[in-house]
Amino acid sequence: MIKAILKTGLVAGTLDILAAIVILTKMNVMGVLQYIASGIFGKEAFSGGTTMAIAGLIFHYIIAISFTALYFIVFPYVPFLGKQK
Numbered sequence: 001m002i003k004a005i006l007k008t009g010l011v012a013g014t015l016d017i018l019a020a021i022v023i024l025t026k027m028n029v030m031g032v033l034q035y036i037a038s039g040i041f042g043k044e045a046f047s048g049g050t051t052m053a054i055a056g057l058i059f060h061y062i063i064a065i066s067f068t069a070l071y072f073i074v075f076p077y078v079p080f081l082g083k084q085k
Contacts, residue, residue, distance in 0.1 A: 005069045013064030017057070029053070036060050 020032050030049075036056035038045035045052040075081050 001072065005072050006065065008072075009065030009068035010061065012068055013061045016064060017060055033057050033060070 017032070021027060021029050025032050030053050033053035033056035034045045034048065036059050037048070037052040038056075040059065041048065041052065041055070045056070048055075071081075
């Protein structure tokens, strides 16, 4: 189950960050990643360069994998999550 959570979290995180970079910011990679890092480091993240961008990317994947794990845990107990139309 852990392997499935990691794989799914990495796919979801990658698709999410690509959407944010391409659709929302028109390819401003550093800006997006520094914005994510600013959730922890505040305004200093915007002047931190590549280090803060990497920290933002790490935080992004931590969040994506955490939400994936939560979904995997909750899925069997919430009926509407398994319904298909």
